[in-house]
Amino acid sequence: MTTELLGEPLATNAGPPDAAGRPAAEADAQADRRILGLRCRACGRPEPLGPSYVCAGCFGPLEVAYDLDVVRSVLSRATIEARPAGIWRYLELLPVANRPARGLPVGSSPLLAAERLGAAIGIERLLIKDDSRNPTLSFKDRAVAVAVARAVDFGMDALACASTGNLAGATAAAAAVVGLPAYVFVPADLEPAKIDHALAYGATVVPVQGTYDDVNRLCLEIADERGWGFVNINLRPFYAEGSKTLAFEIAEGLGWRLPDVVVAPIASGALFTKLARGFDELAAIGLVERTPVRFVGGKAAGCSPVAGAFGSGSDIVEPVRTPDTIVRSLAIGNPADGRQAVELARSSEGSIEAIPDDATAEAIRRAARLEGIYPETAGGVTIAAAEAARRRGIIRPGDEVVALLTGNGLKTPDAFRFGVEARLAERGVPGLAAAIPASYRAFEAWLDR
Numbered sequence: 459m460t461t462e463l464l465g466e467p468l469a470t471n472a473g474p475p476d477a478a479g480r481p482a483a484e485a486d487a488q489a490d491r492r493i494l495g496l497r498c499r500a501c502g503r504p505e506p507l508g509p510s511y512v513c514a515g516c517f518g519p520l521e522v523a524y525d526l527d528v529v530r531s532v533l534s535r536a537t538i539e540a541r542p543a544g545i546w547r548y549l550e551l552l553p554v555a556n557r558p559a560r561g562l563p564v565g566s567s568p569l570l571a572a573e574r575l576g577a578a579i580g581i582e583r584l585l586i587k588d589d590s591r592n593p594t595l596s597f598k599d600r601a602v603a604v605a606v607a608r609a610v611d612f613g614m615d616a617l618a619c620a621s622t623g624n625l626a627g628a629t630a631a632a633a634a635v636v637g638l639p640a641y642v643f644v645p646a647d648l649e650p651a652k653i654d655h656a657l658a659y660g661a662t663v664v665p666v667q668g669t670y671d672d673v674n675r676l677c678l679e680i681a682d683e684r685g686w687g688f689v690n691i692n693l694r695p696f697y698a699e700g701s702k703t704l705a706f707e708i709a710e711g712l713g714w715r716l717p718d719v720v721v722a723p724i725a726s727g728a729l730f731t732k733l734a735r736g737f738d739e740l741a742a743i744g745l746v747e748r749t750p751v752r753f754v755g756g757k758a759a760g761c762s763p764v765a766g767a768f769g770s771g772s773d774i775v776e777p778v779r780t781p782d783t784i785v786r787s788l789a790i791g792n793p794a795d796g797r798q799a800v801e802l803a804r805s806s807e808g809s810i811e812a813i814p815d816d817a818t819a820e821a822i823r824r825a826a827r828l829e830g831i832y833p834e835t836a837g838g839v840t841i842a843a844a845e846a847a848r849r850r851g852i853i854r855p856g857d858e859v860v861a862l863l864t865g866n867g868l869k870t871p872d873a874f875r876f877g878v879e880a881r882l883a884e885r886g887v888p889g890l891a892a893a894i895p896a897s898y899r900a901f902e903a904w905l906d907r
């Protein structure tokens with residue numbers, strides 16, 4: 459589809475047919491060799507590539523298996539660097555044969571030196587991966603892009619998700635681009651901005667009474683009954699792969715190196731654990747040297763089953779039944795990849811930090827005021843987790859630390875005021891103060907008040 463306005467051709471969401479510029483048949487043949495299928499993470503049983511997510515043998519989670527020797531033979535730093543910006547630069551490390559014909563421009567977000575924020579939290583070499591700048595303002599666009607590419611290949615006729623908020627907008631927008639209906643299931647008391655966002659893209663939003671875990675349970679049943687492509691349920695093995703692109707971009711952004719520490723938020727734990735897998739794959743195909751990375755995860759104190767398990771040294775992630783936090787995007791009480799997240803934090807000598815809501819709100823304000831980056835609550839948790847890990851000596855002086863800000867503060871507009879409403883009102887922050895008359899005298903009086 460081409461759109462024309464006053465004779466000027468505009469860009470459309472249709473990308474070039476193949477990131478590598480090869481004929482489609484060749485790309486398909488190569489994909490057949492490099493993508494081995496699905497494999498059970500628990501027992502290793504192979505399963506054919508399809509919209510399935512649990513092992514028929516042991517009910518363990520399925521993930522995508524690659525032949526990394528094939529990938530190594532076709533993917534070099536130079537190949538990647540010659541490609542257009544976006545997640546499809548790393549096509550051969552994703553479970554898709556070709557760059558999708560249509561899709562949003564996702565990824566290649568900036569990696570920024572955050573000296574002022576770093577100084578405030580005691581980390582000299584702090585870098586921010588600003589993933590709040592994706593098409594729907596969160597990193598979920600990465601996961602959804604990969605899941606939707608597969609859903610289209612599988613010929614599914616509707617997309618859906620169980621969402622803590624950001625996934626709702628990401629799924630709705632991606633469905634709009636490929637012309638499929640979207641059904642988005644959310645806890646009924648979600649932030650209104652996130653619901654409006656999904657509605658604007660034309661999705662059917664289904665508010666459900668209860669927590670995210672209640673929503674998720676319902677969606678498991680709907681996925682079975684309806685056969686819709688639930689990006690984070692029956693398409694989960696593909697969805698989860700999308701998060702690896704953050705690891706690829708971090709390594710490429712550092713000049714094909716790994717950082718000392720990565721700090722990321724945890725909801726289900728998919729993002730956190732796939733960062734490690736992304737780094738591992740780059741090392742396995744020889745694009746980076748395998749150097750140790752400590753993984754620091756952040757969770758809200760009011761819903762922190764993984765932080766609890768990490769802190770107590772236990773392998774058992776005890777579900778939290780009723781989350782109590784402003785950090786709605788991370789409020790998953792029974793995280794699917796929780797145990798793996800705890801293992802990763804432990805084995806890498808990182809940590810999982812439980813962050814109180816007032817510290818999250820303070821971290822949002824600091825990122826915005828010191829770096830001009832306005833993160834949503836998950837980003838506040840991440841900055842506060844970096845600070846906590848530094849205080850506890852997990853992050854050491856001189857470490858190169860990459861913190862992932864994965865969502866945009868415009869979606870959680872109340873969070874930056876949390877805990878300081880009275881103080882902000884006194885200072886006359888717009889929206890809280892009374893309006894002044896349109897006169898210079900009135901403005902002077904307002905300044906002197």
Ligand SMILES: Cc1ncc(COP(=O)(O)O)c(C=O)c1O
Nearest residue numbers: 624725726727728729787864865
């Ligand atoms: C902004 C943001 N960051 C991070 C996460 C964590 O996602 P995951 O489920 O992969 O742990 C979420 C999940 O919804 C999110 O919305």
Ligand SMILES: [Zn+2]
Nearest residue numbers: 498501513516
């Ligand atoms: Zn199994």
